[in-house]
Amino acid sequence: MKPIILSLLLFLTFPALSQTVTDPDKKLEWWGNPDGYLNQQAKVTLNLADQALRSAPPSVNDPVIRKMAYLMIDNVSHEEKAPLQPAVQDFFHHRIAEAVRQIQTEKVKKGAVIWKLYNHAFVVKTPSVTIGFDIQRGMTGSEDFMLSRQLMQELADAIDILFVSHNHDDHTDMVFAKMLLAQNKPVVTQADIWAGSPIYGKIMHPERDANQIQKIALPIKNIELQIVVYPGHQGADLQNNVYLVYSPEGITFLHTGDQSYAADFSWIDLVGDNHRVDILMINSWSVYPKHRYEKGYRPRLIIPGHENELGHTIDHREPYWLNENRLGNKTDFPWVQMVWGEKYHYLPKNFRQV
Ligand SMILES: [Zn+2]
Numbered sequence: 296m297k298p299i300i301l302s303l304l305l306f307l308t309f310p311a312l313s314q315t316v317t318d319p320d321k322k323l324e325w326w327g328n329p330d331g332y333l334n335q336q337a338k339v340t341l342n343l344a345d346q347a348l349r350s351a352p353p354s355v356n357d358p359v360i361r362k363m364a365y366l367m368i369d370n371v372s373h374e375e376k377a378p379l380q381p382a383v384q385d386f387f388h389h390r391i392a393e394a395v396r397q398i399q400t401e402k403v404k405k406g407a408v409i410w411k412l413y414n415h416a417f418v419v420k421t422p423s424v425t426i427g428f429d430i431q432r433g434m435t436g437s438e439d440f441m442l443s444r445q446l447m448q449e450l451a452d453a454i455d456i457l458f459v460s461h462n463h464d465d466h467t468d469m470v471f472a473k474m475l476l477a478q479n480k481p482v483v484t485q486a487d488i489w490a491g492s493p494i495y496g497k498i499m500h501p502e503r504d505a506n507q508i509q510k511i512a513l514p515i516k517n518i519e520l521q522i523v524v525y526p527g528h529q530g531a532d533l534q535n536n537v538y539l540v541y542s543p544e545g546i547t548f549l550h551t552g553d554q555s556y557a558a559d560f561s562w563i564d565l566v567g568d569n570h571r572v573d574i575l576m577i578n579s580w581s582v583y584p585k586h587r588y589e590k591g592y593r594p595r596l597i598i599p600g601h602e603n604e605l606g607h608t609i610d611h612r613e614p615y616w617l618n619e620n621r622l623g624n625k626t627d628f629p630w631v632q633m634v635w636g637e638k639y640h641y642l643p644k645n646f647r648q649v
């Protein structure tokens with residue numbers, strides 16, 4: 296076959312690939328500008344990763360193109376200066392802005408749609424309610440990395456309630472909490488968070504009790520949520536609330552915060568015996584031998600979080616690729632890997648309780 300015919304055929308067969316632009320800026324060299332070079336390389340890498348992720352959305356069965364995209368993002372975000380790079384900031388801002396638009400407009404008819412935001416922040420939306428967990432702006436020490444107040448306000452407008460696990464600033468954001476309180480939307484936290492501040496009296500601090508189902512009223516929506524607040528810890532001394540939230544439709548979401556304390560297996564081992572857990576949002580770096588978390592929580596689906604928190608040193612930024620080692624075989628405990636700003640539509644009928 297003549298080369299010209301072959302290339303025409305390739306063009307017709309793979310139109311998406313033929314449109315891929317590797318470097319939109321077309322600059323020919325970066326001599327004498329190592330930071331500029333690294334930023335441009337990050338831009339090219341993240342553009343291509345973005346295209347790959349869009350061509351293969353989150354699923355239990357990741358094609359190789361998604362795995363390559365995870366690794367490309369891990370490589371960029373484990374550069375020490377990643378949060379200072381405009382390319383990384385743009386990638387983050389664009390993806391979260393798109394997620395916020397989706398959260399505002401998505402009509403959920405069945406099951407639940409889950410968005411992963413920064414770090415261990417998630418939004419879940421069911422037909423009747425939109426719930427946020429550990430939402431913050433991306434406080435990494437780089438002002439330019441943080442999401443704008445305008446975008447946070449739009450997100451606050453779109454959710455009905457916020458749960459905050461523990462008193463570390465990669466999980467808390469008083470500015471965002473105030474936006475919800477101003478709209479008479481509940482903010483539920485562990486009791487040390489924002490102690491002594493003027494808003495403290497408006498925050499809900501339900502009892503930490505593994506054996507009690509508690510009710511939280513959402514006055515604007517005129518509905519109630521049932522929750523269990525498990526008395527967790529990050530290490531021996533820092534209290535970390537692990538929230539199990541029942542949506543009015545009966546779908547359950549379990550968010551672990553930074554749970555990591557062996558003595559808490561006294562209640563973790565029993566969670567799945569007492570409740571059906573649909574989605575487990577687990578902090579990826581906390582692992583225990585022989586899948587003891589998974590066997591305790593017994594979730595239908597796991598969505599790991601806390602990857603690429605750029606405020607940490609690179610050894611504890613937590614890449615996506617380590618999740619393969621940590622969460623392992625998807626047959627026993629299915630899990631879906633998500634990147635900043637991505638969404639996943641969960642339908643209970645597609646998963647069974649372990
Ligand atoms: Zn923490």
Ligand SMILES: [Zn+2]
Pocket residue numbers: 463465466553601
């Ligand atoms: Zn954390």
